[in-house]
Structure formats: C-alpha cells, structure tokens
Amino acid sequence: MALWTATGFVGAQQPQNFDSVDIKVQPAQGNVYMLVGVGGNVGNAGGNAGGNVTVQVGKDGVLVVDTQYAPLSTKILAAIRTLSQGPIRYVINTHVHPDHVGGNENVRKAGSTIAGGNVSGDIQDAAQGAQIIAHDNVLKRMSAPTGTQAPVPSAAWPTSTFVGEDKKLFFNGEGIHILHQPAAHTDGDSIVFFRRSDVISTGDLFTTTNYPVIDLAAGGTINGIIDGLNKIIDLIIPVYGQEGGTLVIPGHGRLCDLGDVLNYREMATIIRDRVQDLVKKGRTLEQVKAARPTRDYDPLYGSTTGFWTTDMFVEAVYKTLSAKKS
Numbered sequence: 103m104a105l106w107t108a109t110g111f112v113g114a115q116q117p118q119n120f121d122s123v124d125i126k127v128q129p130a131q132g133n134v135y136m137l138v139g140v141g142g143n144v145g146n147a148g149g150n151a152g153g154n155v156t157v158q159v160g161k162d163g164v165l166v167v168d169t170q171y172a173p174l175s176t177k178i179l180a181a182i183r184t185l186s187q188g189p190i191r192y193v194i195n196t197h198v199h200p201d202h203v204g205g206n207e208n209v210r211k212a213g214s215t216i217a218g219g220n221v222s223g224d225i226q227d228a229a230q231g232a233q234i235i236a237h238d239n240v241l242k243r244m245s246a247p248t249g250t251q252a253p254v255p256s257a258a259w260p261t262s263t264f265v266g267e268d269k270k271l272f273f274n275g276e277g278i279h280i281l282h283q284p285a286a287h288t289d290g291d292s293i294v295f296f297r298r299s300d301v302i303s304t305g306d307l308f309t310t311t312n313y314p315v316i317d318l319a320a321g322g323t324i325n326g327i328i329d330g331l332n333k334i335i336d337l338i339i340p341v342y343g344q345e346g347g348t349l350v351i352p353g354h355g356r357l358c359d360l361g362d363v364l365n366y367r368e369m370a371t372i373i374r375d376r377v378q379d380l381v382k383k384g385r386t387l388e389q390v391k392a393a394r395p396t397r398d399y400d401p402l403y404g405s406t407t408g409f410w411t412t413d414m415f416v417e418a419v420y421k422t423l424s425a426k427k428s
C-alpha cells in the first residue's frame with residue numbers, strides 16, 4: 103500500500119519494528135507459494151507486516167513477485183531458501199510502493215550470488231543478478247525525481263520494463279502472464295497469472311484488509327480498481343461447490359478464491375455507484391462524506407486511523423469520479 107506524494111511515500115514511514123517480524127511460508131498451489139510478514143508493528147495491514155511476496159520455484163530456479171521492505175530481505179531470502187536452492191532469476195514488481203519493491207536490490211543481488219554454482223556459460227547473467235520486471239510506469243516513478251534526487255537508488259530499479267497491455271514469459275515449466283491494469287491502485291499496476299499452477303498474484307489492486315487504496319498522486323482511480331478486479335475475476339476458473347480452481351494472492355491479507363474477489367468487487371462497485379450518483383446530483387465532497395456511502399461496509403473495511411482511512415477512500419473515489427466528469 104503506501105501513497106505517493108511530492109515528498110516521498112506516506113504510510114511506509116511508520117514506526118517500524120522489523121526485528122520482531124517473522125516471514126511465514128504458505129503454499130498456494132502448484133509451484134507457487136506466498137510469503138507473509140507476521141508480527142511487528144509495520145504498516146496497518148490487518149496485523150500483517152508489509153506486502154505479500156509470491157514465490158514460484160522449479161527446475162529453472164526461483165521467481166519472486168514483490169520484495170517487501172528492505173530490512174526484511176534477509177528473512178525473505180531465508181524463507182525462499184526453504185523452498186528452493188536454485189538461482190533467483192526473476193523479480194516481478196506489481197507496483198511502485200516501498201512495501202512491495204523495498205527489497206528489490208537485495209533480492210536481485212542474491213540472484214547473482216546464488217547463481218555461483220551454476221555459472222558455466224552464464225557468467226554475464228550471473229554477474230547482473232536477477233532481472234527485475236515491471237510496467238514502465240514503475241520505472242518512471244522510481245527514477246523520475248520529484249525533487250532533485252531519484253526516490254529510489256538505481257540498483258533497485260526494474261531492469262526490464264514493458265509498455266502496453268502485457269508481458270509473457272515461460273519459467274519453471276509454466277507460462278507466466280503479466281497483465282498491466284491501467285490507472286487502478288497506481289498507474290503501474292500489474293497482476294501476475296501463473297497459468298499452470300493456477301494462481302494469480304494481484305498486488306494492491308486487491309487486498310483483504312482495507313478499502314481499495316487509490317493512490318491519486320500515482321495515477322490511481324476507482325474505476326481502474328474495479329476494471330482490475332473484473333480482470334482478475336475473468337481469469338479465475340472456480341470449481342463450484344468444492345475446494346479447487348484458481349487461487350488469488352492479494353497484495354495484503356490472506357490467500358483467497360473467487361468468492362473473496364467477488365465480494366470485494368461488489369463492495370467497490372456499490373460504493374462507486376453511490377458516490378457517482380451523489381456527484382451527478384452536484385453534491386460537494388463534504389456532503390458526500392456526510393451521506394456515508396460506505397456505512398454498511400465500514401465494519402469490514404473501515405478505519406478512522408492509519409494512513410488509509412474511510413474518509414480518504416471516499417475522498418479519492420469522489421475526486422476520481424469528479425475529474426472524469428469534467
């Protein structure tokens with residue numbers, strides 16, 4: 103999560119106690135695992151510390167989606183090594199926020215170290231470490247200074263970016279489809295679909311812990327979030343009436359299936375429609391807030407404290423819908 107501002111990120115700079123954070127390894131299915139930060143006092147994501155990390159392992163090595171906060175890299179890498187001793191070949195970033203890209207540099211470098219046992223004919227690749235793949239807008243935000251200095255050191259930047267709708271790669275015996283979701287949580291969101299394992303890693307487009315975080319300064323919009331949720335739902339093939347089918351690793355929170363994403367999309371759509379209706383009637387932001395368009399969902403997702411309050415959510419929805427109208 104976190105938010106982009108002219109002076110850096112909000113939400114990532116809270117009192118942090120990384121020492122007491124444990125990284126829990128949870129199998130999703132197939133070759134794909136989820137690493138969850140547990141404990142500590144990091145962020146406000148329902149007790150979890152930082153963003154979820156997705157790991158795919160197999161005969162070709164290791165692919166990692168998102169890299170958490172940098173101080174957790176040692177624990178993240180140790181957790182990865184309980185799954186595979188193979189070289190870390192790829193990092194994919196779902197978006198630019200520091201709780202998802204903070205460990206880029208460390209994980210990338212570990213990729214080069216681990217390749218040490220496997221460098222014959224591949225020395226160049228080994229020297230460069232893992233490739234970091236992201237949508238081009240992620241690189242733009244990491245590298246384009248808002249002041250005089252780039253927000254993120256160049257060693258953490260994506261090394262392989264894509265523009266347009268998607269990027270595909272084949273690794274560990276399965277097709278991996280990286281799909282850009284425009285103007286959603288940010289302007290550089292990607293979801294990552296592991297086609298054989300049948301798992302989707304969503305980044306912060308989808309979480310179980312809070313209202314959709316719309317990072318206005320980073321190009322987020324409520325309609326982009328809903329479009330992204332619809333895309334995730336399109337990709338899911340469930341097994342009705344029993345366990346199975348596509349599983350979903352959210353940006354924050356627990357492992358999910360179709361039902362969870364459907365509920366979340368319904369919430370986002372209903373609140374969007376309520377606010378849209380009030381915008382059409384010419385209501386001011388204060389009037390919209392007073393109408394409490396989130397009321398029935400507040401027990402599940404609402405917050406009056408932290409970096410993403412219910413008020414901020416309503417305001418972001420209002421602003422993106424108002425901007426669209428004019």
Ligand SMILES: [Zn+2]
Pocket residue numbers: 103104197199202287306
């Ligand atoms: Zn985020």
